[in-house]
Amino acid sequence: MERGEFLLKNYGRFEESFSYGEGSTLYSESGNDYIDFTSGIGVSSVGHGSKELISAISEQVSKVIHVSNLYNIKPQEDLAETISKLAGYDLYSFFANSGAEANEAAIKVARKYGESGEKRRYKIITLDNSFHGRTYGSLSATAQTSLHKSFEPMLDGFNYVSDIHDIESAIDDETVAVMLELVKGEGGVKALPKEAVQHLAEELKKRDILLIVDEVQTGVYRTGEFLASNFYDIQPDIITLAKGLAGGVPIGVMATSLKDGFSSGDHGSTFGGNYLSTASALKVLEILENEHNSGDLKRRVQYFDSKLLELLSDFPQLFTETTGVGLMRGLKVNSDIDVIEIVKSGNRERVLTLKSGNNTLRLLPPLNISTEEIDIGFQRLRQGCQNLL
Ligand SMILES: Cc1ncc(COP(=O)(O)O)c(C=O)c1O
Structure with missing residues (x-):
């Protein structure tokens, strides 16, 4: 066989x-x-x-692995606070199980934000050769049309541009957000130019357009700083994390400076942010913060x-x-x-x-x-x- x-x-x-x-x-x-x-x-x-990670996971598993998000989960609360502290500004977290799901949550927060003005805004600009995941929202955000083949139609409302310098001119009155990887993980490990990123971040702020940085691959000290956004000295409205955060236990996070990004019932996840994944992530961050400091x-x-x-x-x-x-x-x-x-x-x-x-x-x-x-x-x-x- x-x-x-x-x-x-x-x-x-x-x-x-x-x-x-x-x-x-x-x-x-x-x-x-x-x-x-x-x-x-x-x-x-x-x-x-890692002995430290094994004992943190074992200790947590021996107590409780999972309860639903209908109840308060202490390591989830601690992890959200730690993410905000390490990022260096106030961020409010929603927990999921993967990078794609974290990006789905980011897209939803952006679209909800787009309801607030006179005209509904829902379009999100992303860059060619980006990779944001395989679910329909995150795949639609992924500007690699070869990955869309056989699975179309994609979700409406994504504009792809080939270069960071073209983003501003692609904005229209329905644009609510720009979504970027600062270093393209699947698209050739290319870092965006720092000045252009900082200029774009300022410009978007002035125009009330959200900046979403997909830190699924770049986050959790991969670039040497907690976030690639720290390395670029920007404070995005939304960041997403996954991959390295819990050292191999599945986790995804959408963290936003929009304190009211979601209201009760807007979004959810059965497994997201459970005891196992968040206790694991807390230990990973403790280890890596020491390595960094x-x-x-x-x-x-x-x-x-x-x-x-x-x-x-x-x-x-x-x-x-x-x-x-x-x-x-x-x-x-x-x-x-x-x-x-x-x-x-x-x-x-x-x-x-x-x-x-x-x-x-x-x-x-x-x-x-x-x-x-x-x-x-x-x-x-x-x-x-x-x-x-
Ligand atoms: C930048 C980026 N975003 C999103 C994803 C999707 O993450 P996941 O496979 O956990 O859904 C990946 C995975 O490679 C990624 O590199």
Whole structure:
């Protein structure tokens, strides 16, 4: 029988399969060690097998895993307060289970906000090559029409523009929000220019148009700061988080400065913000805040960057530039080379990497990866590259 015979074939999977992990190393079913430069696509932010996270989760699970949102949930309240504190301004949170759901909530808050003026506003502008999720609202916001194919019609009310500088001219009297990734995760690990982002944020404020920043991949210290928005020195009206927030336990958050963004009954989730996910997220944030405040995260970012630059200069046949911020990094690949061949060659050398966009090798290591694991990972990646020449 073929492996996974009873699974739908919506994923293209590599051969590897893992049975456990320690730090930034995963062990395959056959016992081989792999350096993880993927974090499960930005999820395992504190690595695998973290004793601190395991004991926080175990303690919570032994008390209560879930009650519904009909009741007060202490770690959910604490997590909302922590998110606001770390972001540096007042944010009010709604909890969901994934990035797509967090973005659905953001779209709903924006549309509700659009009811307030004389003319109803509901349109949201997003950028080409963005990725906001696979549910209908978040997929409609995702300006990659190849992903819409077979599933149309999309939800009405999204305008796609190709460049941040084109956003202002695309605004009309029905526009209620602009939704952005500051560093495009799936669209080539490209960071938007800081000045243009700051100018846009100011302009939108003047025109009473909401700025939604999708921090699903960039948030939770991935860029070296709690939010990429902190790195860009902006305070969006709405941010969304998911992926790395609870270290692998599913969670999504839509956090907004609009205190009355939702009223009772406007929105909800059965699982969203339950004891398990929010207790887990509180521990992840405690670990990562320490990493950030001690300067360890910054040193790790610098070291990783130096290794990336070495690889770039040693393999000009393969790579043209480094991209991204913090520990969300890319190596742009020469146009005649298939990125997946580099990923596969790395896999054979026991280092896990990702593809982003058409031509970028993406690296998203756990945020607490050790220097030794960085060294081993790059040695293996170097060998993987060498094998292709
Ligand atoms: C920027 C961004 N937004 C939204 C999503 C969707 O998140 P999820 O897969 O948790 O629904 C992703 C996932 O890759 C993402 O990178």
